[in-house]
Amino acid sequence: MPPALLLTLAPILGLTVNITVQTVIGRLPLPIGHVRRQFVSFGCGLIAAALWLGHILPAAGLSTLDGAGYATLHLLAYAMAGFIFFNVINLNISSLRIRMLKEYLRAHPQTLPDCVLRQKYHVRGMLDARLERLAHGGQIVLRDGRYFCQRSLVVIIGHFFAFLQKFLLRK
């Protein structure tokens, strides 16, 4: 097989390792949250992809520039595939739409009344749970009955999305 084709296996191998590690550690009674588990499995996949590239690239007979280009292409492809996988897992945990779909499935083939769904996803419960999750993650802090924002990656992500909403959707 031509070396350039073998290089294409790097992101596929990385993602396979990522998914495998995620499957295994998801079943182990480890005292770590799902986000940390995902970072660990993403890191394992990245190492596997890098090792594969390190094994194939020297034998491919490419110039240094081409070699760097292929390594960047495939490592970025892995990183983006890992981001998609990360979101597939996260959507299952925190996406309201996906959890509502699961509620409909539990009720299937019966109709799920809107009032039952709204009772389950009432806004006060949602607010309490989100505050607890943000406080647990260190993004916010509770002092004397008041919540305060902490400098964190989530704040930067919030600014990024606010900018995109204004720029693209003029919200």
Place this chain on the structure above:
Amino acid sequence: MAAFALALFLFLLALAVHIAWWRWRLPRHHTAALLLIFATPPVLATGFWFGAGYRFGLAWTALPGIVLFYAAAIGCYLITYAGVEETSPSLVIIRALEQAGPRGCTLEELGPCITEERFIAPRLAALQRDGLVVVDGDGGRLTPAGRRLARLATLLARFFNLKEGV
């Protein structure tokens, strides 16, 4: 380097067209418009490549890598765009606390940020608009497409041993 440069160029080209279109006027069906925008550059590039007799200093063996990169970039962008279209409750809370500054907010002050009109109703409407749920009496019922997606989500949650949040 040509493979990486081409993959990046195609993605940036599609992104530029998307931004220009959205700034000019918002399309009616965002997802369909995005898919059209992202599908066009690779089709045009393949046409040029065949037309030019497979030149541009690129071997056919580089194509799978380019396709993989481009497809992954589209996936990433569509996920990010979904976050732009629908605001997450967590980000709304963070924004409210940031605006409050050193005063912070009590639970009662944060209450109006998370309303049913802002978070529950639009998502229920989106499920119906996307053909995943149909209105039935005073509630809703899954369509075959909704059932497939809900089953897939349940299967993934079981497989990766995921616990739902709120």
